[in-house]
Amino acid sequence: MTTLYLRELEIAQLAVQRAAQLTKRVFHETAKGTVSKDDASPVTIGDFGAQALIIAALRHNFPADAVVAEEEAAPLRADPALRDRIWELVRSTKLEDVGAEGLLGGGVRDVDAMLEVIDRGGSKGGRVGRVWAIDPIDGTKGFLRGGQYAVCLGLLVDGDVKVGVLGCPNLPVDDAAPLTADIGANQTDDEGRGVLFSAVVGQGATSRPLGPGALKEGKKIAMKAVTDMASASFCESVEAGHSNQSDSAQIAQKLGITKPSVRMDSQAKYGSIARGAGDIYLRLPTSKTYQEKIWDHAAGDLIVREAGGQVTDTTGARLDFGVGRTLANNKGVVAAPAAVHGQVIKAVREVLKL
Structure with missing residues (x-):
């Protein structure tokens, strides 16, 4: 090592x-x-x-x-x-x-x-x-x-x-x-x-x-293996201004997720899914102009990826921390176990019409 x-x-x-x-x-x-x-x-x-x-x-x-x-x-x-x-x-x-x-x-x-x-x-x-x-x-x-x-x-x-x-x-x-x-x-x-x-x-x-x-x-x-999407759980921001909660609900429905979302503040969401307490974290754009700050995602991004997950924006692109103080090249965040991340991204793209 x-x-x-x-x-x-x-x-x-x-x-x-x-x-x-x-x-x-x-x-x-x-x-x-x-x-x-x-x-x-x-x-x-x-x-x-x-x-x-x-x-x-x-x-x-x-x-x-x-x-x-x-x-x-x-x-x-x-x-x-x-x-x-x-x-x-x-x-x-x-x-x-x-x-x-x-x-x-x-x-x-x-x-x-x-x-x-x-x-x-x-x-x-x-x-x-x-x-x-x-x-x-x-x-x-x-x-x-x-x-x-x-x-x-x-x-x-x-x-x-x-x-x-x-x-x-x-x-x-x-x-x-x-x-x-x-x-x-x-x-x-x-x-x-x-x-x-x-x-x-x-x-x-x-x-x-x-x-x-x-x-x-x-x-x-380590992230929990999701074998049945219907039993998966996802978390999102408490504040509606931080993530589009109606789009999240549609994505969950499209994936067959039946549990209500868990709403909590901060990068505690990254830590929670990394250890398998939750499965998916969605942070969906509420504005075309808003840029996420790198300090709001850098630590959580690595922790989830090292726990067996994948973290991208809503298009499936990795978060780009080298632009400056913001994630100017990305829109939104999708974090999920690596095995199902592609499935989640597909639903995100369909709902957001990307």
Whole structure:
């Protein structure tokens, strides 16, 4: 087995685990189930704080690597109160809480360094070199409602995803736990919840419990073989604005799928189908002009493919992460076990009249 990217994998897992601990703290101390989204909302605080922690770890270990991330520090420079609130959160998130001291570096030394670290996420991406793609909180509304969200980190090398890590604090640890209708809400991190998914190209995909301290022992995961499409399950976004749910229903009907879709936020959907809790993930275009962001798909794309699945757009083309910060060459996402992916794509193309 190749040993390429094992150091990157370890650092990425520890960085995501540390950032996930920060987001959990933000939810329990601040969110209280609210779904407001103003500039000082819990998700804003968690986004900036988690991004600062992850980029600080990457800068310490891979200083020459570029970073593509969602946030920039300009709003914090304009709002000292918010800046100081986030700094206090970052400062008090201890390295030793995730067994990372000495591996992730000394953290962020002061508030100015925090702002500078956040701004390192402005790379334009592209087909050349090493680029890390970060979504510090993927699934804003899922996070706020106590449902599903993910801390996401992927390493692209010359436009291809080589390492992917997803921290999903509210998913069941049990890989065999099926997707349920209530998975999208009121699933806060009780005992038995919190999963860290990871994959390295050519080395398969793994899940392990997500928590404080050193990395827990992982185990290999694989997509479930779909032998009867009528018994298959598919998941899609909670928000109708993120995926065309009426088209999804028609595709499911055409495939003979009888179960209702499971709606959940974030790349937790990728992790769920990768370990066989679900079978198919559909994200269908709602706009001709919208372009998916690479940080919303890079880690999940690799994890599903390494678990025995296939991930393409609605035309059957692989996702192209080398264009820049968006998937400008793709429309929508279809993820399914490799053996039935062609069948799913055929139904997608017929319904969407491609």
